[in-house]
């Protein structure tokens with residue numbers, strides 16, 4: 330038991346080290362207060378992404394989104410699939426309630442195709458949804474969902490969830506898989522702005538995303554971080570960790 334704990338601490342440490350490197354480049358050239366911390370600002374991450382060159386990018390004069398303006402859009406167009414408060418009840422549609430605003434805004438931007446370039450995150454449904462949105466709309470929507478209370482979920486298959494918990498907290502030393510908790514935090518609430526909240530997410534959606542990173546159908550993760558991680562995972566591990574995450578809160 331003691332040995333297991335040492336291993337999981339080690340894996341967690343490696344994960345943190347890894348995450349430190351991931352964004353280290355971004356912060357190297359700037360003189361912001363975030364210089365010595367793990368995470369650069371939203372702005373630096375965006376500046377590195379190809380979409381920063383195109384017509385719409387995140388205008389950093391809009392620091393905080395307006396949740397009331399976000400609500401107006403969310404309750405009309407998005408509610409049918411994500412529910413009015415972002416607690417989607419359809420397993421293939423992600424729960425957005427309680428997600429970090431910066432992460433939501435980044436995803437919306439990534440779904441948008443610009444200057445005839447393909448979108449960074451490919452999804453025909455969401456591409457249509459974001460087409461009419463401005464960067465300001467995206468920030469307002471992020472602010473709205475972030476304020477909504479996520480409804481706790483529950484794992485259906487207890488045994489599978491237990492296997493998933495081991496991966497989530499300890500990774501897999503044999504394949505060099507880091508613990509998810511190192512970046513998505515032990516309770517799954519994530520670490521804003523870059524590391525999304527996972528807790529309570531539909532298992533179907535989570536597993537779909539892991540597979541999409543695996544096949545590179547989803548490739549909008551900065552510096553390949555998630556694609557690198559899933560390359561070390563088996564199908565069974567993806568399913569197990571997704572089941573555990575559903576009941577995590």
Ligand code: HEC
Nearest residue numbers: 406407409410411421422423433436437452454455458470
């Ligand atoms: C017809 C159903 C549908 C509608 C309407 C819809 N979405 Fe989605 N949304 C989806 C699906 C399905 C996904 C998952 C896409 C994937 O697998 O990459 C998604 C993904 C997302 C994500 C990424 C979440 C994450 O955790 O990475 C965000 C953010 C989002 N939608 C916001 C919105 C907003 C804002 C609107 C309204 C403007 C909207 N959606 C309208 C179906 C929908």
Ligand code: HEC
Nearest residue numbers: 344348507508509512523524525535538549550554555570
């Ligand atoms: C080194 C840091 C790091 C580790 C370790 C890590 N992740 Fe991630 N993960 C990220 C980042 C960064 C993103 C956001 C990618 C983006 O911007 O689209 C992410 C995104 C995700 C998403 C997409 C969420 C959504 O709403 O669409 C899932 C699912 C996920 N990670 C699951 C996992 C699982 C499961 C593990 C453990 C096996 C794990 N992650 C380990 C950094 C990490």
